[in-house]
Amino acid sequence: MDIRKWIRILHRDIGYIFFGMCIIYGLSGIALNHIDDWNPNYTINHKNFVLNNIPEKNRIDKGSLISLISELSLDVTYRSHYFSQPDILKVFLKEGSLTIDLTSGETLLEQIKKRPVFREVNFLHYNKPKKLWTWFSDLFAVSLIFLSTTGLFMIQGKKGITGRGAWLAILGIIIPLIFLIIYLW
Amino acid sequence: MKKVILALSTLLIIHYSCSNLNRKPANENLSEDLSELTVDNFSDKIADFPGKEVTISGRVTHVCRHGGQRLFITGEDSSKTVRITTGENIPEFDIALEGSMIVVKGIVKELIIDETYLAEWEAEVTESTSKESKGHQDGLDEHQKQEVEAESGDPLASIQKLRDDIAASGTDHLSDYWIETIELKAKE
Numbered sequence: 021m022d023i024r025k026w027i028r029i030l031h032r033d034i035g036y037i038f039f040g041m042c043i044i045y046g047l048s049g050i051a052l053n054h055i056d057d058w059n060p061n062y063t064i065n066h067k068n069f070v071l072n073n074i075p076e077k078n079r080i081d082k083g084s085l086i087s088l089i090s091e092l093s094l095d096v097t098y099r100s101h102y103f104s105q106p107d108i109l110k111v112f113l114k115e116g117s118l119t120i121d122l123t124s125g126e127t128l129l130e131q132i133k134k135r136p137v138f139r140e141v142n143f144l145h146y147n148k149p150k151k152l153w154t155w156f157s158d159l160f161a162v163s164l165i166f167l168s169t170t171g172l173f174m175i176q177g178k179k180g181i182t183g184r185g186a187w188l189a190i191l192g193i194i195i196p197l198i199f200l201i202i203y204l205w
Numbered sequence: 206m207k208k209v210i211l212a213l214s215t216l217l218i219i220h221y222s223c224s225n226l227n228r229k230p231a232n233e234n235l236s237e238d239l240s241e242l243t244v245d246n247f248s249d250k251i252a253d254f255p256g257k258e259v260t261i262s263g264r265v266t267h268v269c270r271h272g273g274q275r276l277f278i279t280g281e282d283s284s285k286t287v288r289i290t291t292g293e294n295i296p297e298f299d300i301a302l303e304g305s306m307i308v309v310k311g312i313v314k315e316l317i318i319d320e321t322y323l324a325e326w327e328a329e330v331t332e333s334t335s336k337e338s339k340g341h342q343d344g345l346d347e348h349q350k351q352e353v354e355a356e357s358g359d360p361l362a363s364i365q366k367l368r369d370d371i372a373a374s375g376t377d378h379l380s381d382y383w384i385e386t387i388e389l390k391a392k393e
Contacts, residue, residue, distance in 0.1 A: 100306075150293065
């Protein structure tokens with residue numbers, strides 16, 4: 021039996037199967053590496069302005085707020101409201117929220133949109149579905165080990181693992197070791 | 206192989222269609238007749254509940270923007286809030302819940318912040334990278350974390366503040382309470 025032939029077949033077909041998973045974990049890996057710099061799940065925009073025509077506190081209700089919002093030329097829809105502090109009104113919108121200081125009129129509009137693709141890949145990367153996804157992602161992890169190991173033996177000769185391939189593989193091991201030495205050990 | 210892929214795709218489409226037809230804002234299995242606590246009456250006696258299953262209702266004031274792993278609900282008195290975290294059946298909270306009245310069934314959890322906890326945290330801060338020390342804060346209440354960041358971002362300062370708070374409390378520890386969700390339903 022030609023082992024190399026089977027390695028090539030398995031490497032090829034398992035590679036095809038887990039192409040999607042590599043993209044999912046690659047994209048979410050980039051997103052999570054930069055989690056301090058951005059929110060991969062939502063795009064959040066803030067806008068400050070001053071409201072001059074706020075109704076008196078005891079007259080604030082759903083109707084008055086819908087009327088107020090309609091005058092703002094904002095493409096938003098009222099959902100509910102409450103007073104987070106005695107003089108701070110929080111209005112929940114389908115698209116985010118308004119936080120209104122009733123004494124000064126200073127208002128913060130927060131608009132939130134779900135960020136496509138990254139939200140979904142992060143959901144999977146964090147293993148939020150659990151259950152069957154845990155098994156499938158474990159299978160993917162084992163397959164990555166298999167793919168990387170079989171990948172070493174795909175090519176024979178000078179460019180294979182007995183030549184150039186060995187040096188590149190060693191380089192790939194040394195780089196994470198350097199980081200471990202510097203930052204952990 | 207083509208037939209297998211076609212069969213899987215068909216199953217996926219059918220499952221997605223059916224789950225969308227039945228999809229409600231949150232978990233639909235919550236019993237309607239469960240006697241509910243409110244944030245107002247729960248906050249005062251929360252120390253009686255650790256480990257117990259409760260059903261509580263309130264308005265969602267905030268859903269965590271990074272991953273939706275926690276939300277806060279309030280009642281008539283908006284100065285009182287209860288932190289709700291996801292559970293096994295609820296992978297994340299949808300940000301669309303903000304502003305909604307919800308009913309949550311869950312288990313009350315307690316984190317005891319005592320000298321042992323603070324000493325371990327302090328050891329991590331002094332021995333590890335700042336990233337690892339931040340990780341220990343995960344047990345803390347959101348508001349306490351915000352206090353930490355607002356003060357100076359210095360974990361050692363926040364540890365000292367917690368020590369001061371413990372001393373001022375007249376006990377040997379502080380307790381951080383939250384509810385881990387079993388079921389959740391939007392009321393409106």
